[in-house]
Amino acid sequence: MSQAPTDLLTGLLTDLRAAIGADHVLTEPADLSTYGTDWRGAFRGTPLAVVRPASTNEVSQVVRLTHDAGVAIVPQGGNTGMCGGAVPSGDGDQIVLSLGRMRTIRDVDATGATITVDAGVVLVEVQAAAATAGRLFPLSLGSEGSCTIGGNIATNAGGTAVLRYGMMRNLVLGLEVVLPDGRVWDGLRSLRKDNTGYDLTQLFIGSEGTLGVVTGAVLALHPATPVRATAWVALPSVAAAADLLAVLRDRAGDRLSTWELVSRPARDLVVGQGVHDPLPSSAEWFGLIEIAGPAGSNVGDDLEAALGDGLAAGLVLEAVVAGSPAQRQGLWELRERITEAQETLGPTIKHDVSVPITALASLVSRLGPALQTALPGIRPIIFGHVGDGNLHYNLSRPVDLPGESFLARAADLSAIVHDCTAELAGSISAEHGLGSSKAASAAAYKSEVEVSVMRAVKDALDPSGLMNPGKVLTLE
Numbered sequence: 001m002s003q004a005p006t007d008l009l010t011g012l013l014t015d016l017r018a019a020i021g022a023d024h025v026l027t028e029p030a031d032l033s034t035y036g037t038d039w040r041g042a043f044r045g046t047p048l049a050v051v052r053p054a055s056t057n058e059v060s061q062v063v064r065l066t067h068d069a070g071v072a073i074v075p076q077g078g079n080t081g082m083c084g085g086a087v088p089s090g091d092g093d094q095i096v097l098s099l100g101r102m103r104t105i106r107d108v109d110a111t112g113a114t115i116t117v118d119a120g121v122v123l124v125e126v127q128a129a130a131a132t133a134g135r136l137f138p139l140s141l142g143s144e145g146s147c148t149i150g151g152n153i154a155t156n157a158g159g160t161a162v163l164r165y166g167m168m169r170n171l172v173l174g175l176e177v178v179l180p181d182g183r184v185w186d187g188l189r190s191l192r193k194d195n196t197g198y199d200l201t202q203l204f205i206g207s208e209g210t211l212g213v214v215t216g217a218v219l220a221l222h223p224a225t226p227v228r229a230t231a232w233v234a235l236p237s238v239a240a241a242a243d244l245l246a247v248l249r250d251r252a253g254d255r256l257s258t259w260e261l262v263s264r265p266a267r268d269l270v271v272g273q274g275v276h277d278p279l280p281s282s283a284e285w286f287g288l289i290e291i292a293g294p295a296g297s298n299v300g301d302d303l304e305a306a307l308g309d310g311l312a313a314g315l316v317l318e319a320v321v322a323g324s325p326a327q328r329q330g331l332w333e334l335r336e337r338i339t340e341a342q343e344t345l346g347p348t349i350k351h352d353v354s355v356p357i358t359a360l361a362s363l364v365s366r367l368g369p370a371l372q373t374a375l376p377g378i379r380p381i382i383f384g385h386v387g388d389g390n391l392h393y394n395l396s397r398p399v400d401l402p403g404e405s406f407l408a409r410a411a412d413l414s415a416i417v418h419d420c421t422a423e424l425a426g427s428i429s430a431e432h433g434l435g436s437s438k439a440a441s442a443a444a445y446k447s448e449v450e451v452s453v454m455r456a457v458k459d460a461l462d463p464s465g466l467m468n469p470g471k472v473l474t475l476e
C-alpha cells in the first residue's frame with residue numbers, strides 16, 4: 001500500500017486522539033514494537049500507531065477515521081496467534097487496533113445458557129464467569145490466559161475439547177461487528193434458531209479481522225462437568241490412537257471431551273523442562289484422555305472400561321489414571337507445555353494440518369522419511385488433537401543448523417507437509433487460520449472458484465482493502 005501524505009497522517013493521529021483520548025493512541029517506538037511483533041517473535045511489523053479504544057462506539061469512530069484517511073487497520077486481541085494475522089506490515093503504514101481495553105462481561109444468563117462479552121475479554125475470564133454461574137464455556141486452549149474472545153472468534157479457534165463441543169463457530173450465537181467503513185452491525189442475538197437469510201455471524205467467524213472488527217459476542221454455555229476422569233496412555237502406533245477413538249466413544253459416548261496425541265520427542269521435551277513423567281515408557285506415542293460429566297456421574301467407570309478394552313485390543317500399552325486434581329494437572333502439563341518447550345530448540349516451522357482420522361497414520365508414516373531426506377537431522381515435534389484428525393507437525397532445526405538457515409528452508413519443508421496433507425484430502429490449516437504466513441499456500445490448494453468467491457466476499461465488505469490487508473487472501 002502506498003504511504004498517505006505526512007500531513008494527512010498527522011491530521012489522522014490528531015483526530016484519533018480527539019476521538020479516544022491521547023493516552024490511547026500510542027506512537028512511542030517501545031510500544032510499537034510490542035504490538036508489532038507476535039508472541040514468538042516469528043512475525044515482525046512496524047505499526048504507524050497503536051490505538052486502544054474502550055467501547056464499540058470508539059472502535060467505530062477509529063475505523064471511520066482510518067477508512068476516510070485511506071489507512072489500513074490490523075485488529076489485535078491477545079496476540080497469541082500462530083500465523084502473523086495480528087501483526088502489521090513492516091512499512092509503517094498500518095494502524096494496530098488493540099481490543100485490550102474492551103474487557104467487560106456484559107451479561108451472564110444461566111437459564112438461557114448464554115454469556116455476552118466484549119471482544120477483548122480473555123478466554124479464562126469467560127470460563128470463570130461461566131463457572132460462577134454453574135455453567136461451562138468449553139473452549140480450551142494452551143493460550144487461554146492471554147487470548148481474547150475476539151481473537152478466538154476471528155480465528156475460529158479449536159483446542160482440546162473440539163471433539164465434544166465443536167470449534168468456536170459452534171459456540172457463538174451472535175456478534176457485534178464494526179464494518180470496514182465504521183458502521184456497526186448489531187447482531188447480538190441469543191437465538192438458537194434464526195433462519196432469516198445469509199448467516200452473517202458465521203461469515204465473520206474465522207475471517208481473521210479481514211471483514212470487520214468484532215466488538216462483542218453472545219456465546220453459548222453448556223452444563224458444568226465437575227467430575228473428570230483423566231488418563232495418560234502409551235500407544236503402539238498412530239493407527240492405534242485413531243482406532244482408540246471409537247473404543248472411547250463406545251464407552252463414554254459424548255462425555256469424551258479430550259483425546260490428544262503426543263509423540264515421544266514432544267513428551268521428552270516437556271519432561272526435560274521438569275514436568276513429572278508418570279509413565280516413563282519407551283513407546284513412540286502417548287495420549288491424554290479426559291471424560292467429563294455432571295455431579296454424580298461415573299466417568300471413572302467409563303474410563304476404566306475403555307482402557308480395559310483398549311489394553312485387550314492391543315491399542316493401549318500402558319496407562320496411568322489421575323487420582324487427584326493435582327495429578328490431573330500434571331497429566332495436562334505433559335500436553336499443554338509442548339508449544340512453549342519447543343521454542344527452546346530454536347525457531348519452529350509450524351504446521352496445523354487435518355486429515356480424515358483414518359489417514360493420520362499414513363500422513364505420519366509418509367512425512368517422516370520425506371522430511372529426513374529433505375533435511376537430515378530435522379526434528380519433528382508431533383502432537384495434536386487426534387480426536388479431530390488435527391496434528392501439529394511442528395519442525396525444529398537439526399542441532400548443528402543455525403536457526404536462520406533452517407527458516408530459509410521453510411517454504412520447501414512446508415510444501416512437503418502440505419502436499420502430503422492435500423493428497424490425503426486434508427486441510428493445511430485445521431484451527432490456527434491463514435494469517436499472512438499461509439494465505440498464499442491456501443490459495444494454491446483451493447479451487448479457483450473457491451478463491452474467487454472468497455475475494456468477492458472480501459470486496460463486497462471491504463472494497464478499499466483496508467481491513468487487515470494481506471491476511472487470509474494475498475494482496476493482488
Ligand code: FAD
Pocket residue numbers: 039074075076077078079080081082084085086099119140141142143146147148149150151152153154155156157158159160208209210212213214215339340431432435468471
Ligand atoms: P490475535 O493473535 O491477537 O489475533 C489473531 C487473528 O484474529 C488476527 O488475524 C487478528 O487480526 C484477528 N483478531 C483478533 N481480535 C479481533 C477482533 N476483535 N476482531 C476482528 N479480528 C480480530 N489455537 C487453536 O485454535 N487451538 C489451540 O489449541 C491453540 N493452542 C495454542 C497454544 C499456545 C501456547 C499458543 C501461544 C497459541 C495457541 N493457539 C491455539 C493459537 C491462538 O491462541 C488462537 O489462534 C487464538 O484464538 C488467538 O486469539 P488472540 O486474542 O491472541 O488473537
Ligand code: MLT
Pocket residue numbers: 082142159336339350351352384392394
Ligand atoms: C496446541 O494445540 O497446543 C497449539 O495449537 C499448537 C502449536 O503450538 O502449534
Ligand code: ZN
Pocket residue numbers: 158159384385392431
Ligand atoms: Zn492445537
